[in-house]
Amino acid sequence: MAQAIRVMLVDDHAIVLEGYRRLLEKQAGIEVVAEAADSRTAYQRYKEVRPDVVVVDISMPGRGGIDLIGQLRAWDSAARIVVFTMHQDAVYAMHAFQAGAKGYVTKSSNPLLLADAIVDVFAGRKAISPDVSQELALGRLSGDASALNALSPREFEILRLLLEASPAAEIAAALNLSPKTVANYHYVIKQKLGVRSDIELLYFGLREGLVAPPPSAQSEAL
Amino acid sequence: MAQAIRVMLVDDHAIVLEGYRRLLEKQAGIEVVAEAADSRTAYQRYKEVRPDVVVVDISMPGRGGIDLIGQLRAWDSAARIVVFTMHQDAVYAMHAFQAGAKGYVTKSSNPLLLADAIVDVFAGRKAISPDVSQELALGRLSGDASALNALSPREFEILRLLLEASPAAEIAAALNLSPKTVANYHYVIKQKLGVRSDIELLYFGLREGLVAPPPSAQSEAL
C-alpha cells in the first residue's frame, strides 16, 4: 500500500475499541494512528495527529459523539467522520449527517462495511450502511423538516398533553372535549407521526424537544 | 497452552463480535470455538460445540440475552456464562446473575478484563468488572434501591422489550408467549412500578437508565 489511510477511532467501550482496531489493522490500506475513549481526548488527539478519517461511536457518555462531530468540523471543516454505532434508528443517522458526518455504519453490519465506509469517506463519498439507508429511504421522517409540521395547532396541543398526562381522559376534561375527540386526535397524531405506540410517540417527543427528558437518564451511572 | 479454554461468543453486533474475537484469540489459553448473532443460533451452537464458557451481550434484539442465559442453564445447569454488555447499571447485573450468569463485564472495561473474567469463570469463580461491582457495593440495589428490584427477572426482561418494541404483540411472538401473558406482565409491571400509562413507563425507564434517550433535537445546531 503506497499510502495507508490514517484513521482515528473514538469509542468509550475500551474492549470494543481494542477489538475493531485489530480488525481494521488487518485491512490493507488502513492504519489506526490514534484512539480516544471520550470526546475531549478525541478533540485534542485530532489536532495533534490530523487523521484522514475519524470513526466515532455516537453513543458516548456526556454530550455524546454528535457533539464531537460538530467540534471537529468547527475546527477543521474538512474533517472526514464516520459514525459507527449500534443505533439503527434513522433519526440518529439524520442527526449525525446534519452535524457533519460523512458516513454512518451500524455495529451490526457486516464487518467489512466499516472498512469500506472508511475508504469511501476518505475518497470524498458518503457511506451509509444498508440497514439504515433503507429505513431512511422508506422513511417515516424522511428528508424534510420534522413531521411536526404536519400537525394542526390543535393536534400539536393535544400531543403535548398526551406526552405528560397519565389518564388519557384527563386531557378531555382539561380541554373541555369529549374523550372521544381526544381519542381521535390521539389516533390521528400517531398516524401523522408514523408511530405505532405510545412509547414511540414519547421517543418522538423527546427527539423533537417537545418534552424534557427526565432528570437523570444516563448521567446517573457513575 | 496445554488446554485452551473453549469460548463461544454471542453478540448481535457483527463488527464488534469480529473485533473482540480477534482480541481474545490473542490471549494465551483462550480459543474461540463458536459465534452467534442471536439467541436461537447461540442455543443450537451451544449444544453442538459445548464450549467451556459463553460470552453474551444481553442487549440483543428479540429475546434478550437474559433469556438466553436461562435457556442455556436450563439445558446445561453447569453452563458458564459471562455477560458482556454496555450497561453499567447494577440492575442489569443483578438480573444477569439471577438468571445464572457467572460473570459480568462492561464493554467499557479494560480489554484485559474480559479475558480475565473468562478465565475466572472457567475456574468456577465469579467475575464482575469493577465499575459495576462498585455500584453494586454502594447500595443501589442492596436494600432499598429502585422499584426495579421488585420486578422478577421475567418482568424485567419484558419491561425492557416494552420500552423499545412498537406493537406490544411483537414481544409475544419474540418470546414465544401468548399475547395474553405479555399483556398480563405489562399490567403487573405498571402496577409494581406505580405508573399509570405507557408514557410514564418510558419516563421511568429513562430515569433508571434502562433505555437511552434519543439525541435531543432541541439542543443547538440542526
Add this chain to the structure above:
DNA sequence: TCATGCTCGGGAAATTTTCCCAACCCACGC
C-alpha cells in the same frame, strides 16, 4: 412435605383503539 414465589395463561368486563364518516365553522378566492 408444605409454603412461597415465579411463570404462564384463561375469563370477562371495561375501556381504548381504529377507522370512517358527518357536521360545523371559518377563511379564501372568484
Add this chain to the structure above:
DNA sequence: GCGTGGGTTGGGAAAATTTCCCGAGCATGA
C-alpha cells in the same frame, strides 16, 4: 355570495387492549 378546503368536534361499531382475578405447573427452600 358561494363553493372549496381545512381545521375542529364527535358518533358508530368492530377489534384490540387493559384490567383484574384466578388457577395450574414448577422450582426452591424451610
